[in-house]
Structures are given as structure tokens and as C-alpha cells.
Amino acid sequence: MCGISGIVGRMQTSVNRELLHSMNDAVAHRGPDGAGLFCENEVGLGHRRLSIIDLSDASSQPMFLNDRYVMVYNGEIYNYLEIKEELIAAGFSFKTSGDSEVLLVAYHHWGADCLKRFNGMWSFAIYDRDKRIVFCSRDRFGVKPFYYAEHNGDFYFGSEIKQLLAAGIKPVAEKEIVIDYLVLGLEEYDHRTFFKNIYRLLPGHKLVIDLNSGKRTIEKYYHLKISNQASGWDLETASSTYFSELQRSVKYRLRSDVRVGTCLSGGLDSSVIAALAARNYKHHSGRVLSCNYCIFSRSAK
Numbered sequence: 001m002c003g004i005s006g007i008v009g010r011m012q013t014s015v016n017r018e019l020l021h022s023m024n025d026a027v028a029h030r031g032p033d034g035a036g037l038f039c040e041n042e043v044g045l046g047h048r049r050l051s052i053i054d055l056s057d058a059s060s061q062p063m064f065l066n067d068r069y070v071m072v073y074n075g076e077i078y079n080y081l082e083i084k085e086e087l088i089a090a091g092f093s094f095k096t097s098g099d100s101e102v103l104l105v106a107y108h109h110w111g112a113d114c115l116k117r118f119n120g121m122w123s124f125a126i127y128d129r130d131k132r133i134v135f136c137s138r139d140r141f142g143v144k145p146f147y148y149a150e151h152n153g154d155f156y157f158g159s160e161i162k163q164l165l166a167a168g169i170k171p172v173a174e175k176e177i178v179i180d181y182l183v184l185g186l187e188e189y190d191h192r193t194f195f196k197n198i199y200r201l202l203p204g205h206k207l208v209i210d211l212n213s214g215k216r217t218i219e220k221y222y223h224l225k226i227s228n229q230a231s232g233w234d235l236e237t238a239s240s241t242y243f244s245e246l247q248r249s250v251k252y253r254l255r256s257d258v259r260v261g262t263c264l265s266g267g268l269d270s271s272v273i274a275a276l277a278a279r280n281y282k283h284h285s286g287r288v289l290s291c292n293y294c295i296f297s298r299s300a301k
Contacts, residue, residue: 003028003048004048009044017044020044026162054096061073069127075124123139
């Protein structure tokens with residue numbers, strides 16, 4: 001869990017660095033391992049780092065590439081090693097061992113199509129100095145958060161709503177959303193939030209800001225496709241294929257330069273995942289996987 005912050009101002013304006021600093025500090029709990037700010041003309045990007053892959057300062061953010069791109073990123077690209085091999089074969093070299101640089105180089109090589117190749121969870125913003133655009137994306141199912149708002153003609157975004165409040169946006173309730181939550185228990189169903197004029201980038205969507213025109217474009221890049229591939233499988237084929245895919249998925253999520261643990265909910269799914277993870281983790285790292293669970297006791301009346 002890291003935290004990202006951003007301000008995109010109007011043309012021929014300068015970003016308020018102190019304001020960006022306040023937004024970044026509002027999510028200090030998301031990244032105790034480092035912090036960084038970038039300000040250039042009307043673009044400001046902030047990052048709070050929680051180190052998981054490549055613990056060195058080489059993977060600190062904001063991250064730069066070729067004096068053209070600047071990126072802040074929260075998440076993990078699980079298949080970054082496979083993508084990295086493909087990019088090396090295409091002639092690229094890398095200075096770090098982390099997934100952040102792989103994401104940035106992948107964007108440089110494939111543009112927005114890089115999103116189709118990622119297996120992971122993410123929210124990020126990349127400033128392209130040459131094209132004068134800010135490209136933002138949220139993962140397919142919205143595991144990583146991305147909130148945004150406009151205030152006094154400037155565009156703000158961050159990992160948490162409290163960052164936008166720190167930017168000076170007033171906390172006014174979006175009554176329809178609040179009522180739907182209180183009456184129906186609905187927490188989210190569109191881009192609106194509990195706060196008026198504060199929105200979330202929907203899962204599987206990308207946001208592009210053109211600095212020259214000031215135009216913002218939001219598009220859906222992921223569409224779930226129904227496959228009939230398994231319709232003719234027998235039970236043995238279906239179960240073995242499912243088990244193989246589950247193992248592959250768990251192995252991807254064990255890639256880490258820090259110790260890995262899991263939380264148990266008491267259900268069958270979390271127990272199966274923990275069992276597979278423990279076996280694989282022990283085999284590859286020689287360490288024991290730590291598991292956590294909570295027990296809530298009711299006070300006697």
C-alpha cells in the first residue's frame with residue numbers, strides 16, 4: 001500500500017508545492033518508507049512509499065524515465081518479471097529490480113495498450129512532458145483507489161478523499177449517496193462518493209488530461225469477455241485447470257522482497273489460498289508463512 005497525490009493546474013500557472021505537500025502528508029500512513037514530490041509548471045505529483053519489491057532508493061518515486069516521463073504509482077504488477085523479459089528482448093535496459101520501472105517502460109513502449117498486459121492491482125499517474133498529457137489508470141476491478149475533484153479550475157487526485165479535503169475542497173455530503181447507504185446499504189455504484197464534487201475513477205478506466213487544451217477524457221479500457229472454452233470440459237479437466245490457474249495466481253502474489261503473510265477470514269477460500277501460499281513460500285524462500293486472524297468477543301450483558 002502506497003499513496004499517490006497530484007495537482008494539474010491551469011495553463012501558465014505553477015503548482016502550489018506546499019498544498020501538494022499537505023496532500024501527500026495526509027496519507028503518510030500509507031507509505032512509511034519514503035516520500036517524494038515533483039513540481040513542474042502546472043503539474044505536481046506526490047508519493048508515499050511502502051517498499052515491497054526492490055527496497056533500494058533506486059525505486060523511489062516520483063520515478064523518471066528518459067527526462068520525458070514522471071510517474072507516481074500505487075500497487076503491484078504481479079507479472080512484472082515476464083513483462084520485463086519481453087521488454088529486454090525489445091532492446092530496453094533497466095536500472096532497478098522493481099515493478100515500478102517495468103510499468104513505466106511498458107507505458108513508454110506500448111502506450112495505453114500496456115494496460116492489457118498487466119496482471120495486478122494499481123492506480124498510477126504518468127506525466128508525459130513531450131506530449132504534455134497526464135495519463136492515469138486504475139486496475140480492472142478497482143483494488144487500488146483513485147479519487148479526484150476539480151477546485152477553482154485546478155484538478156486534484158489522490159489515493160484517499162482526505163487528500164482532496166486537504167486541498168481545500170469542502171466536505172459537503174452527497175445526499176443521494178448517503179441516503180442509499182443508510183437505507184439500502186449501498187456503498188458505491190457509480191463514480192460519485194459520499195462527498196459532493198469528489199469522484200472516484202471507476203475500475204477498469206483510464207483518465208487522460210491534455211495540458212494544452214485542458215480537456216479531460218475518461219474511458220473504459222477493460223471489458224469482461226465471456227469465453228465458451230470450458231463448455232466442453234469434463235470434471236477432471238475443469239478441476240485440474242482451475243487448480244493450475246489458482247496455483248499460478250498465488251505464486252505471482254508471493255513475489256516480494258519483504259516477508260509475506262496472509263489474513264484468514266475463516267472461510268474455505270482464504271484457507272485454501274493460505275495452504276497453497278505456505279507450501280510455495282516455504283519452498284522458494286525457506287521461510288514460514290505467517291497467518292493472522294481476528295476473534296471478536298461479545299461483552300456479557
